[in-house]
Amino acid sequence: MERFVLILFPALISTSGASKSVYAQVGGRVVLKPPAINTYKYVYWRFAKEDGLQLAWRNHLGGTGINKDEPWTNKLTLPDESLVITNLQPENFGTYFCEITSGSQTLPIHSIELIKLNVSVSPAEPLLPGESLSLSCTADYRKKPEIYWLNPRGERIKNNQGTVTVRVTSQDDGMWICVVAEEKQVKMPVKVVGLSPAPLVPHYTSTSSPITVPCSIPPLITWEQIKAKGIHEVHWQFFPETSSGLISQDAQRLFSLSLAGPLSWKRDQPRGLSPARDPKTGNLDLTRKLARVEDRGDYMCTMKFKNGRTLNRTVHVEVLQIISSPGPHLLSGQQLNLTCSVGQPLPSDLHLQWFRPKQSAQPDLKSARLTIPEVSTDDGGQWECGLLQGETRLTSAAITLTIEPKLSVWMLVISCSAAAIVSLLLLILGLIIHRRRRRKMRHLRPQLCRCKKPKPKGFYRT
Template sequence: MQGSIQSILFFIAVLKTVIGTEEVIYAQVGHDVTLKAPVDTSPKDYIYWYFYKEKELQLSWMNHMGGRGIIKDEPWNQQLSLNGDSLVIKGIHERNFGTYFYKLGKDSTVITYKLRKLTVNVNPASILLPGDKMSLQCNVDHQGEKQPNIYWQPPQEKTKTVLEAGGIIVQSQDSGEWTCVVKNGQKEHRFKISVIVVEFPSAPKIQYTSTTSQLNMPFSIHPINSWEKIKPLIKEIQWSFTPKTSSDQKPQTLCSFSPENSTEPTMNQKALKHASLLGNFSLSRDKGREDDQGVYECTIIFKKGKNLTSTVQVEVLQIIPSPGLTLISGQRLKLHCTIGGQLPPDVELKWSPKKTSTYTTENNSALLVIKEVRMEDGGMWKCELRRNNSCLTSAVIKLNIEPVLSVWMLVTICSAAAIIILLAVLTAILCRRKQRKRRHLRHQLCRCENPKPKGFYRT
C-alpha cells in the first residue's frame, strides 16, 4: 500500500513538470516519426492520443489494465502504431503535419507536439563531378513560429558551415552525407542527405614492380558504389601508355570501352588484364617486364563534356649481373639492382637474405660487389625495394657458381686429351702406311732382269 502511494506521489510530481509542455518536431515527407510519451505513467487511468488540424480527432487510447485501441478510419489505420505509450507515424504525408496531444483522461493535456514539415534537397540531384556547382537547401515550415537556427555539417566534419545562396563548387572531399542541423532552443534535429561526387581517389602516383612480381595499375572511382549511377552518363573509357625508354613520347592507346555499345573491353595489347568494370578499371599482369616502365593513364569521358583522368607511373626493379649468372669460383661479380633512374629519398634497396656484411655495396645499396665468388654464393639472390618497414617490390635471380676444376671441366680436358692422343695415333698410322707403300713400290721397280739402255734404237 505504501509503495502504491509513493508511486502515485511520484507520478503527480512528474505531471506537474510536464503538463502543458510543448515540443516542436521536424519531419520529412515519407519518413517515420515517433512521438515519445513523456513519462512512464504507471499506475494510470486512460491515456489518449489526439490530432488537431481543422478539428480534434482521437487517434488511440490505453488503460492500466493493458487494453488499447487505435483508430480504424482510413488512412490512419495503415500509418499508426503504438510502441509502449508512444505513438509511431509511418511514412508521413502532407496531411499528417499539425498538432498532436498526449492526454491523461480526455481533458488533461500532458504534452503538445507540433509536427512541422522540413524539406532537404540537393541541386542538382544527379551525380556531381569535381568543379560542378551544388546548392543545398534545408527549409522549415515554422508557420509563424520563431525561425530555428539552421546550419550544415560537411561529410566527416563537425564544423558548422553556413552555405551561401549561390551554392558551392564541389570537390572530391564533398562526397558523402551532409547533415542539416535544425536547432530549436536546446534541442537539435539532424537530417542527412547524400551527395555523390565521383572522382579518382588520390592513390600513389608511382607503382613499383619487377620481372618476378605482379604488375598492377590501380584505377578505381570513388565512391565505389556509384558505378550503376554514373554508367548512363559515360560516353567512353580510355586507357593509354607512354613508354619511359621510347624516343617517341606520344601516348599509345591500350584500349577503349563504351558502356552503351559493349559490356567488356578486350585488353589485347601487351597481354594486360582489367580487374572489373564495376567502377574498378585497374590493369594488371602476372609478371612485370622491363618495357612496362612508363606512364599509364585512364580517362573517363562523360557525355556532358567533362573528363576524369588518373595517371600511374610504373617503375620496374631489375637485377643486372656482370659478367653473368654462371660464374667460376674466384671470379669477380657485380650485381646492379636498379629501377633505371634515381631513387626517391624515402625508398631504399636491400639485399636479402645473404650476409651482406661480407660484401661491399655502392651507390645507395644499388650495386653489390663480390670480389671473389665462392660456391656458397650460388642460389637465389633477392633485392628488395623498401619504404620504411614495408616491401614495395622485389627482384630475384639465381646464380650458378662452378668450382675451378669442375666435373665438366675435367670431362672437357680429358676429352681434349683423348682427341689429341687419337689424332697422334691416327697420324702415326697414316705415316707408317705411307712409308710401306713407298718401299713396296721401290722393290717392284728393281725386279727387271734385262733393263734396256736409254736412247733410240732401230727396230
C-alpha cells in the same frame, strides 16, 4: 475612510510539461519518446490538443490500444512508452501530447512538436565536375531552426536558410548531410561522374610482379548514365620516363575505346598491355603478367564529353629492378654485386631490404647495393629485394643465382689427365678397328688368272 477591495483571481496553472521539437520527412519514420520515468500505471498519447484524439495507450500490465482509423491506419506502434510512427504523411505532422499516470499522481503532460522537413537536390541525375548543384533543406515551422549543410568531407558549407548552390568537383561525390538544430541529420546522396582517384603515391611494381594501371568509374554510376552525359571519347596515353628520370612530353596513345555499337578497345601502341575485357562495368584498368623496366612513366586515362568537359587520371608507375654483376651464373669465390633500384632516389618514407636464401650466411641488409667479395655455393638460390613503407611491403623483385663450385689445381690436373687418357684410348681403339678392316678386305679379294688365249674382254674368274 477609504476601503480597499481585494479581488483574488484564481491562478491559471498549466499542466503541460516541457515541450520538444522533432524533425522528420514525409515517408519517413519517427520515434516520439516521453520523459524518463521509473514506474507508471498508464501512458496516453494524443494528437493536436491535450484532450484531443487519443492515438494509443499502454498500462503497466502490458495492455495496449492503438487507433486504427485514417490517417493513422497501419502507422502507429507502441512497443514501450515511446510512440513509433511510420510512413509519415503531411497530415501526421503537428503536436503530440503524452500523459503519464503513476498511481494516483498525474505527471505534467509532455508535448512534442513534429515538424516537417523539406529536403531536395537539383539536378537529381549525376553531375560532371564544374556543373551546378543546388541543395535545399527547410522546416515548416514558425520558429526557424538553425540549418546548415556538411559536404562529404565533413566541412560546413555557407548557406542561405538551408539552401546551397555550388560548382561541384570530384570531391563532392558522396553523402551530403543537412543538420537541423544540431539534432536532426538528413543525408542526401550526390553523384559526380569521375574516374577513380589517382594514387597519392606512385604505383610500385617490379620486374618479378604483374603490372596493373588502375582507372575506373565509381560503382554507383552506370555506363548508361555516362552515355546520357554525352560521352565523346575514352583513351589511354603513356608518357615514358627518360634515362635522366624525367617524364617525356611525347605521349604514346595506347588504346582508344570504340563507342559505336558494343564497347571495344582499339589498339594503337599497346606495349604488350591488355585493357579490361568489359569496360561497360566501369573497369578501365591496363594489365600485363610481368612489368618491364621500360614501363616506368606516367599513364593517363582520359574521358572527353561533347560539352567540352574532360576527366583525367594520371598514374605514375615505378618498376623495381635487380641488376647482378657479373651475372646470375657465377663460380664460387667470385665477387658479386647486386643493385636494387627504381631508377631514381626513393622518398624518405620508403626503404629497401634484402631477403637472402635460407642457407646463405650473408647478413640482412637495407641498402640499394649489396656486395659479396667471395660467394659460396650456399649463396645460390633466390634473392629478393623488397620495397617497404614502414612494415608494409609495396612490391619486391627477385633474382635466382646459380653458383658452381670452384675447381682446385689437383682436380684440374686429374680432369685434364683423365681427358687425355680417354682420348688416347679412343685413338688406339680406332687404329685397331681400322687394321682389322684392312685384313678382312684382303682375305676376301677374288683370285684372277691370265689365259693362254685371251679373249677380248681380258681376265676371267677361274
